[in-house]
Amino acid sequence: MALDSYDRAILKALQRDGRITKAGLAERVNLTPSPVWERLKRLEASGVIAGYAARLSLKKLAPVTTVMVEVVLKQHRAADFERFESRIRATPEVIDCQATGGGIDYVMKVVVRDIDAYQRLMDDLLESGLQIERYYSYVVTKSVKDNAELPLDALLGGDTA
Amino acid sequence: MALDSYDRAILKALQRDGRITKAGLAERVNLTPSPVWERLKRLEASGVIAGYAARLSLKKLAPVTTVMVEVVLKQHRAADFERFESRIRATPEVIDCQATGGGIDYVMKVVVRDIDAYQRLMDDLLESGLQIERYYSYVVTKSVKDNAELPLDALLGGDTA
DNA sequence: GCTGAAAGCACCATGGG
DNA sequence: CCCATGGTGCTTTCAGC
Numbered sequence: 001m002a003l004d005s006y007d008r009a010i011l012k013a014l015q016r017d018g019r020i021t022k023a024g025l026a027e028r029v030n031l032t033p034s035p036v037w038e039r040l041k042r043l044e045a046s047g048v049i050a051g052y053a054a055r056l057s058l059k060k061l062a063p064v065t066t067v068m069v070e071v072v073l074k075q076h077r078a079a080d081f082e083r084f085e086s087r088i089r090a091t092p093e094v095i096d097c098q099a100t101g102g103g104i105d106y107v108m109k110v111v112v113r114d115i116d117a118y119q120r121l122m123d124d125l126l127e128s129g130l131q132i133e134r135y136y137s138y139v140v141t142k143s144v145k146d147n148a149e150l151p152l153d154a155l156l157g158g159d160t161a
Numbered sequence: 162m163a164l165d166s167y168d169r170a171i172l173k174a175l176q177r178d179g180r181i182t183k184a185g186l187a188e189r190v191n192l193t194p195s196p197v198w199e200r201l202k203r204l205e206a207s208g209v210i211a212g213y214a215a216r217l218s219l220k221k222l223a224p225v226t227t228v229m230v231e232v233v234l235k236q237h238r239a240a241d242f243e244r245f246e247s248r249i250r251a252t253p254e255v256i257d258c259q260a261t262g263g264g265i266d267y268v269m270k271v272v273v274r275d276i277d278a279y280q281r282l283m284d285d286l287l288e289s290g291l292q293i294e295r296y297y298s299y300v301v302t303k304s305v306k307d308n309a310e311l312p313l314d315a316l317l318g319g320d321t322a
Numbered sequence: 323g324c325t326g327a328a329a330g331c332a333c334c335a336t337g338g339g
Numbered sequence: 340c341c342c343a344t345g346g347t348g349c350t351t352t353c354a355g356c
Contacts, residue, residue: 001221001222002222003222011215011217014214014215015214015215015217016212016214017212017213017214018179018180018212018213018214018215019179019180019213021331021332021333022332022333022334023331023332023333031341031342032341032342032343033332033333033334033342034334034335034341034342034343035340035341035342037333037334037335038340038341041334046221047218047221048217048218048219048221048222049215049216049217049218050216050217050218051177051178051179051215051216052178052179052180052213052214052215052216053175053176053177053178053179053213053214053216053310054172054175054176054179054210054212054213055210055211055212055213055214056172056176056209056210056211056311057208057209057210057211058209058311058313058316058317060162060207060208060209061162061163061164061209061317062316062317062318064316066259068259068261068268085305088305088306089305089306092309092310092312092314092315093312093315094306094309095306095308095309095310095311095312096270096306096307096308096309097304097305097306098227098229098270098299098301098303098304098305098307099301099302099303099304099305100229100299100300100301100302101299101300101302102298102299102300103299104299106305107229107268107299108306109257109259111311111312111316112312112315112316113315113316113318117315136263137263138259138261138262138263138264138265138268139261139262139263140259140260140261141260141261141262142259142260143258143259143260144246144249144250144258144259144260144267145249145250145255145256145257145258145269146257146259147256147257147308148253148255148256148257149214149253149256150217150219150256150272151253151254151256151272152219153253154253154254154273154274154278155219155223155225155272155273155274156219156222156223157223157274182348182349182350183349183350183351184348184349184350185349192324193324193325193326194349194350194351195323195324195325195326195351195352195353196323196324196325198350198351198352199323199324
């Protein structure tokens, strides 16, 4: 599974506009709809395109508070990680959670209505036997970039032609 | 601009599948395509639906390293923030950047090919007169949750009927 | 604001270069 | 691996309620 420049152009276009029509894509990448359709089928089947999603902006509707959270667990056995991650996956307010090395075990992005809701959520997590040793909260004051598109050119390099 | 339960059902469905057809949406929310189309037009025009994007998974194709980075600036004048944020917006490898209070100025998610590329990127930023006092790097070892859907129910509450 | 129908268009499959 | 064409179903509009 390798990407040529057509595939890369298709992925770029789909990151910007996930609902572009196949005909529109074809025009954008200088192909006819048929090969675009073939390539799309391949990209979706292989999992390179994992899916499509609407990008929502809720701050116009309701109060939204984002908090970046760093978590350190008390113990680092496989079962401790698994318990924590399982709970995080079941917590919809945590919309992003990356396990890391280097002093911090997890960096998470939490989206709640307000700070009260955040405190309740963290209290729940602390009382759930997750063995959280400590956590650091950084309330977001401004979103400079929010889940922007992946840097395909930098990641895939100038090759792959 | 308020959301009723139909709008919320539409948004939920579109977060899971951004390419669902209007007919499919209509069936999913128990309406006919016409009102769904009206509501979609309203949601898109109001900016609640900011756009649509393909969700990509590149790790099958090429090496991808994610690093969570915390940045502290030397000085905290408006011009210092603006200079930094402007540079970050122009740096495609930084796919997420939230300004925060509380000891750390920014929490970023950086996606690069490997650690070498990360070091080059950070060296560039350090040499760019951005007044970075210090930064902490946390290399991601496992993605527990990656930009999951927004918790509409928690954010909008049980009301809004 | 929803329903239903009708014209226009996108999707996807097939056949051919 | 790309292009061209056609049947099917979706999209969008517009009356009517």
